[in-house]
Amino acid sequence: MITAERMSRFVADRYPPVSASAYAVAFGIGGIGLFAALGGERIPAGAIPMLGVVAVTVFADLLILRVLDDVRDSDYDRIANPHRCVASGAVTHRDLSTLCALCVTVLVVANLCLLEGLFVLVVQLLYAGALLAAAQRFPVTRGDNLVVNLALGIPVQLLLYIYLLVAFADIRGQSPTVVVGGLGVLIITLCAGQVEFGKKLVRQPEPGERSYVKSIGYHATALMTFGTGPLAAALFAIAAPVSPLAKVVVALPAVGVAGMGIKYIGNNDNRWPAAVSALGLMGTLVAFAVVGTVG
Template identity: 35%
Template sequence: MRAFIRGSYPLVPSVLFAVCWAYGVTGLFALTGPPAGPWRPSPWTAVAALTIALDMLLMRIIDDIRDLPYDRVHNPHRPLATGAVTGSSLLRWYAGIAALLVLLNLFDAWAALVVAAQLAYALLLLLPGPDPGRLVLTLVLSSPVQLLLHLYLYTVLLHTTGGGFDPSFWTALAVVSLATLHLEVAKKITRAPRPGERTYVTTFGLPATVAVALLSATGSALLLAPWGSALTLLPLAFPAVAWWRFRRAERWDARLALLFVLASFATWALIAAGGTS
C-alpha cells in the first residue's frame, strides 16, 4: 500500500483535496438550505473529511485496476503498471478499508448506508463493460460514485443539524456537479491528442470541449450567485487564466482546473461560515 500511495495517491495534495471537498460541499449544502444562521463545522464534519480521504484512496484503486491496460502504455510509472503491487492485494486493502469506513460512520445509519452503497457500486465498475475510451459513457456510468459521496455529506449535515431533506439539495448538487465537470473535461483538453489518448476532444472536437469546460465552470458560479453575490464568481479567475494561456499552448493547464475546484470549495465554506446566505 505504501508503494501504491507513493505512485498513485500523493498523500498531501490528495488529503488536502479531500478536506476541502468535505468542508466545502457541506458548507454549500448549508448555504443553499433553509436559513439557520452561519454554518459551523462539527466533529462529524471532520469524520466526513477522513471518510472522503480514505474513500478517494479506494476510488484510486478502482481506477487503476480498471485502467491497467491504458496505464501500461500511457502511464507506465503507475505502481500497478510496473508490477510493484497487484490487483488482488489492492482489492484486499479495498475490502478492509471499506469495512472501516462503514464502521466509522455508524454514528448515523443513513450515512453508513450511503457509504456502503457507494463502495459497492464502485466495485461494479470493475465488471466488463463498454470501452473505457468512450469517455462520455464512462463518465455517465461512474458519476453515481461522486453523487453518492455528495449525498453522504448531506446526510452528515442533516445528522449535525437535526434537519430533514430539503429540495435545495438539488440546487447544491447541480452547483458542485458543474464545478467538478469542469475539472473532468478541462484536464484532458489538448490540441493534438496522442494516439490512443483519452480526451473529450476526440469526441466533441476542440472548440466544443473548451466551451463545455468554460460553461460548466461559469454555470456553477452563476447558479450559486444568489447566495454569495460576487464572491461566488472569484474562482472563475482560474478557468479564465487557463483559457488565455491555452490560446498559445498545446494543453490546458490541468493545475488551474484543479485550483478552480479547490477555490470553489473554499469559497462555499467561507460564505456559509460567514452567514451571508
C-alpha cells in the same frame, strides 16, 4: 517488498496524502457549507465532530475509487502510463484488496454515527465494483470512450454528493428542502466538471490518448472546462440568500480559471494545464466552506 511497503508506494504515487487530505477537508466542509448557504443557514460550531467524520470518509472513499479506477485502466496504462504502480506490476491486486479492506473498515467505523450515510456509501461502492466487473467482460465500459465512461461513472460521484447531503441533514437535525439538496448536488457536479474535462483538454491528442476532444471535439471540451465553473457560480449567486460579497468570493476562482482559459485559447497552446482547473475547484470549495461557516 512487503505488502505495507507496496501499498505505501501506491498511495504516495497515485494518491499523495498531503494534497489528498487537503482536498478531502475542502470537499467535505465545502460541500456542507454549500448546502448551508443555499438554505440560508450557517454551519454551527457543534458540527465540528461530524465535519471530521466527513473529511475522513471522503479521504478513504476517494482512495478506494482511485484503486478501482487504476485497476480498470491497467491495460490502457501499460501503454500510455507504464510507470504507474498497477500497470508496472509494482503493486499487486492482493495488495490493493488489502488497502481497500482497510479503507472500508475506516468508512464503517467512522460512520457508525451516521448509518444513513453509510448506506449511501455501500450503494456507491457496490456500484463502483460492478463497473469494474463489467469492464473485465465488456471492453466498451473500460474507459476508452470517455463519454460512455462519464455517463457510467456519474452515479458514483452523485452518491458521494448525496452522502454530504445526508451529513448536512444530520447536522441541522432535519432534511433540507428538495430544492436546496438538488441544487447543491447540481452545483457541486458542475464544479467538478471543470476538472474532469480540464485534465483531458488538448488540441491534438497523442495517438491512443484518451481525450474528450476525440468524442465531442476541442471546442466543446474547452467550453465544458471553462464554462461549468462560472455556471455553478451563477446558479449559487441566483439561489443562495447570502451577501453580495459572499457571492463574489465564490465566483472568483471560477472566473479566474475562465480568464486563464481565454488566454490559453488565444495563445493556441496545445495542452491545457490541468492543475489550474484543480486549483480552481479547490478555491471554490474553500469559498463554499467560508461562506457556509461565516456567511
